[in-house]
Amino acid sequence: QVQLVESGGGLVQAGGSLRLSCAASGRTFSTYTMGWFRQAPGKEREFVAAISGSGGTTYYADSVKGRFTISRDNAKNTVYLQMNSLKPEDTAVYYCAQRGRAMLTRADHYDYWGQGTQVTVSS
Numbered sequence: 001q002v003q004l005v006e007s008g009g010g011l012v013q014a015g016g017s018l019r020l021s022c023a024a025s026g027r028t029f030s031t032y033t034m035g036w037f038r039q040a041p042g043k044e045r046e047f048v049a050a051i052s053g054s055g056g057t058t059y060y061a062d063s064v065k066g067r068f069t070i071s072r073d074n075a076k077n078t079v080y081l082q083m084n085s086l087k088p089e090d091t092a093v094y095y096c097a098q099r100g101r102a103m104l105t106r107a108d109h110y111d112y113w114g115q116g117t118q119v120t121v122s123s
Contacts, residue, residue: 003025005114007117008020010119013122020119030054032098035050038119048068049081052101069084092118097113098112
């Protein structure tokens with residue numbers, strides 16, 4: 001059974017930084033693409049970033065490109081999301097998710113999800 005546990009959310013002022021972590025267990029971590037998604041109140045869940053199993057390929061939503069960095073440590077079965085220059089519109093619950101090898105951006109293409117961690121950016 002795959003388990004994903006996010007941590008690192010919190011309250012930060014606009015312009016600040018946070019680093020989210022997602023610890024995975026249950027199957028060979030390095031085999032699978034990992035993604036970060038977010039969902040703000042009243043909005044659909046949206047793609048933020050994804051990283052290939054080896055970590056060699058990353059992909060970002062235009063809204064976070066240049067500000068967020070996704071990375072992974074396969075020895076620790078953990079994926080990270082470094083968020084810099086945060087804006088109030090980044091406020092959302094952030095979820096990590098896992099899928100097969102292909103790097104896709106639709107939420108319904110991901111098989112497993114964490115419980116989410118709240119990120120609130122004040123203006």
